Amino acid sequence: MENRSQDGEEEDPLFADTLNKGGGGVFQNRKLVDIDYIPNEDRIVGRSDQIQQVAEEIAPLLTGTPANSILIFGKTGTGKSLVAKHVMERLQSEGRRQETDIGIAYVNCSQTTTTSRVVRNIGQNLCTEEAATNFPERGISVDEYYERLWRLVDDQFDGVVITLDEVDMLKDDNPLMILSRAGESGSVETPISIIGISNKINYRDQMNQRTKSSFGHREFVFDPYDAKQLQEILENRRDAFKEGVLEQGVIPRIAALAAKEHGDARKGVEVLKYLGQYAEQNNKSTIAEDDIDQVREIAEAERLQDLLAGLPQHTRYVVIAIALLTENNPNEDWFRTTQIIDAYRRFCSREGYDALSTDRVRELLDEIAFLEITEKETQHSGKGKGTFNQHRLLWKPDVVEHINT
Ligand SMILES: Nc1ncnc2c1ncn2[C@@H]1O[C@H](COP(=O)(O)OP(=O)(O)O)[C@@H](O)[C@H]1O
Ligand SMILES: [Mg+2]
Structure with missing residues (x-):
């Protein structure tokens, strides 16, 4: 696991200046607005039932008994990763109390799409630094990674929980199936429980039959937060800032905006973080409602950048082509596949890249629709003329400036 300190742990004053200052120095506890920060229970809003349910599924590991594997679905920013990490950490510390060695591993499959990387990351997560050399970057086969895992x-643990986040990004279901059936297939004696997470509710239909059955029916769907919950989530992070920094109305406005964006807590927390950075860069000592619009764009751009990171170059070029089309046609949102392919080709020839085939670009268009970078719909051209697809960018087109080619 990454090194994360829980609330209450003091910062080392030696580094306090760098962590909290710079410009206006609006932060007093900056990590509270880090996206990967795992808050204590008293800062988590509206997820106690889910926490309880997930805990119940994996609790048998504490007695060395096989536990269930589960799937969590829900839109982005509904607290899926948070709940999984939170419950894993609590299980591990309860294990310590009971002198039961619980191993925990967290792998985000959007950054780790191949089987060997997934298994390697799990191994590296679970073992000590010295032992990490058992999971080298290259040179051993997938089977050997599994064997070592x-x-x-079996050597180190009484029970293991592995969270595979954004599992829908895996090239195939294999690791999901092998890991969730490791006990049954006799590969390991120590019980392993898998928490699979997906932002896509329809992912289940794509999973192969055998994988599905290894997860049984233990599925949870996390609903989006409403404005009130979002407000509370953000209020609980207010102390990231020095007192009096956030002007009245800032948090309610961010909450209202996040509620409109399908109740996405991530957007809310991110906007708070960017507001702080913006204030520091501009030597401001307070943050006002008006600053929100300024930073939302940066926040958006960073998210898109995250989504695009790790995707093939040409996927980014296709997104840029759609963004350029959208920018150049202020009265239109939707663009036909053929228009996009033309724009993509123009972009490639301008930048000196070899354009991919039409079929390949069509596939990339499906992929970016799947990632919810665009929306795709099929239109009928009228009598007997068949159908065509059109696409709409779900991001503001000016984010294109922030896409690294
Ligand atoms: N119920 C909650 N209480 C407090 N913070 C939350 C809650 N749900 C989400 N967050 C925060 O919002 C951000 C996004 O949550 P995350 O768990 O990553 O969402 P998901 O995995 O569903 O996309 C994280 O920074 C997380 O700490
Ligand atoms: Mg997540």
């Missing part, structure tokens, strides 16, 4: 699990 099974040995590590």
